[in-house]
Amino acid sequence: MKNKLLKVITAIFVCLLIGFLSSFATQSSVNDWYLTLNKPSFNPPNWVFGPVWTILYILMGTAAGLVWGKGLHHLWVKTAIYHFVFQLLLNALWSIVFFGLQSPGWALLVILALIVSIALTIKWFKIVSKKAAYLMVPYLLWVIFAAFLNFKIWELN
16 A cells, blocks of 8 residues: 555656646746737636646646556556656647747647547556546546647637
8 A cells, every 4th residue: 555655646746747847848938929829718817727737747646656556567557657658748748849849830739649648548547447547537628628729829820
């Protein structure tokens, strides 16, 4: 039990760290370039993103920790974790491309790949732990919303 809890805490820490590191790309242009963009009426206020992403990273880390806790000696666990790590890298890449490179068009391609990757991660998580799969659903829904927002920003600019 203690070992599983340590894995959950470690996975949460890694997800929050990736989010924190990605925020450097975001901060580089959120207060200047991003403000100049035309945005759709459903664009949330900037203050919403930090708390939402923090909650999502905690849910993601908890899910990954639950799967990891089943033991990396299982092929399905390894496969699920590989998918998770890949989607986490795409998650970070989106911030770099959208905010760092200021490229909503290329970021749209990244976020579409991210959606597919999250869906595959959920599929593999469900094989190992249904609870872990369900913990990933809010993240998938938010990223689908973010993709639509990304598309509208690209379209309007």
